[in-house]
Amino acid sequence: MKINKAYQFRLEPTVEQAVVLNNLVGSARFVWNQILAASFEMFAKNEFINATNLVNKIMDLKNNPDFDFLRTHANAVSLQQKIRDLASAWSRFFDPKVHARYKENKKKPKKPKSFKLLDGTELQLRPLMPQWKRKIDRRDSIRLVQFDKYCRVEGNRVKLPNGVGFVKFRKSQDIIGIIKNVTISKKSGHWYVSFGCERELDQNPIHPSTSAIGIDLGITKLITTSEGQHINPKNSFKSNQVKLAKLQRQLSRKVLFSQNWQKQNRKIQKLHHHIANIRHDYLHKITTNISKNHAMIVVENLKVVNMSQSASGSAVQHGRNVKAKSGLNKSILDQGWGMMVDMIEYKQHWQGGLLIKINPRYTSQTCFQCQHIAKENRRTQAKFECVKCRYVANADFNAARNILAAGHAVLSAEGGCGKGRPMKQKTCGLREKAT
Numbered sequence: 001m002k003i004n005k006a007y008q009f010r011l012e013p014t015v016e017q018a019v020v021l022n023n024l025v026g027s028a029r030f031v032w033n034q035i036l037a038a039s040f041e042m043f044a045k046n047e048f049i050n051a052t053n054l055v056n057k058i059m060d061l062k063n064n065p066d067f068d069f070l071r072t073h074a075n076a077v078s079l080q081q082k083i084r085d086l087a088s089a090w091s092r093f094f095d096p097k098v099h100a101r102y103k104e105n106k107k108k109p110k111k112p113k114s115f116k117l118l119d120g121t122e123l124q125l126r127p128l129m130p131q132w133k134r135k136i137d138r139r140d141s142i143r144l145v146q147f148d149k150y151c152r153v154e155g156n157r158v159k160l161p162n163g164v165g166f167v168k169f170r171k172s173q174d175i176i177g178i179i180k181n182v183t184i185s186k187k188s189g190h191w192y193v194s195f196g197c198e199r200e201l202d203q204n205p206i207h208p209s210t211s212a213i214g215i216d217l218g219i220t221k222l223i224t225t226s227e228g229q230h231i232n233p234k235n236s237f238k239s240n241q242v243k244l245a246k247l248q249r250q251l252s253r254k255v256l257f258s259q260n261w262q263k264q265n266r267k268i269q270k271l272h273h274h275i276a277n278i279r280h281d282y283l284h285k286i287t288t289n290i291s292k293n294h295a296m297i298v299v300e301n302l303k304v305v306n307m308s309q310s311a312s313g314s315a316v317q318h319g320r321n322v323k324a325k326s327g328l329n330k331s332i333l334d335q336g337w338g339m340m341v342d343m344i345e346y347k348q349h350w351q352g353g354l355l356i357k358i359n360p361r362y363t364s365q366t367c368f369q370c371q372h373i374a375k376e377n378r379r380t381q382a383k384f385e386c387v388k389c390r391y392v393a394n395a396d397f398n399a400a401r402n403i404l405a406a407g408h409a410v411l412s413a414e415g416g417c418g419k420g421r422p423m424k425q426k427t428c429g430l431r432e433k434a435t
């Protein structure tokens, strides 16, 4: 089995090195935008857009005397990689499945933009088309492949091409496996290096534990397990929210795009970044811990959770409608849950464990003791009290135990599970009888 893993570290270039890196990411962004414009022309003429066609256009740019810096201050490999990314962005645009998914969770429609073609006509840009990269987005990056050829890691320093030389990075963990590629990125003024590694395992890993656990995801309690353990969400977001609101108020008083506005905007970006980092680290800690200790983990299928909520249009149905309950930004939370499940998924994969996603129907309304399903079982957000058998429990705990039971049902339907079996994701109906 092959395992791919990326290791990201904070990069600490000197001032001189940062200048070179800025040139490298800047020229990659420039080439993206130039070739994006060219590909809009191709699109308007119904020409075939693929990686080869687009990569060939890099040469045209390099031959243009106005763009001489592409020869002197850019990295050829990274430009190619950037344009390959552009080609992938186009192929996503041409993929009907991606469009179907987009329609499913449609966000606020953006106002349509257009691109002025060389012949003077305008091309209406459509959703999911690749977009311009702006410097102001502060998310620039370059990727170098064939790491061995151009780069080298020595201790906590990495050698980069284009005369950058050895750059220090904050090596917070060991890099395991063969480094295949390296991504240098700049986010909110900080530089990062990410090593994409590949590791070959002789045999499928066998999970050290034999236990199984069901987990219920929520707002007030981020995780409740079928063993009765609660894990709270990281509250850094709330305190930072106040700070963020203050910064945004100050921003609104400044002249748009003025020096002071830019400065204030940078502060806001930085805080956003800080919040995301904290959340990310926290989710990693939680998921590593769960994955290490349980061979089988059962969660609700989040996609179904979303769909059932929007279909029924009822906020209480699942007892955890985000907006109504906490005023937090729903998308941020959804993203957090999705990210967490993704983390558990690949961590289980590495450890030889199992992740089962079950249909979330009735998990919160079913009595774990007698299987009676009723809305009335759930009088309040926190308390579960069965109207039939009078079983009383914490509502999330009751749900987590139902989730685990549903996971076992999936397994027995498939004829049991041996340790170290490849991971599966199946959904199953949980006692779908009406009340």
Ligand SMILES: [Zn+2]
Pocket: 367, 368, 369, 370, 371, 372, 386, 387, 388, 389, 390, 391
């Ligand atoms: Zn009951």
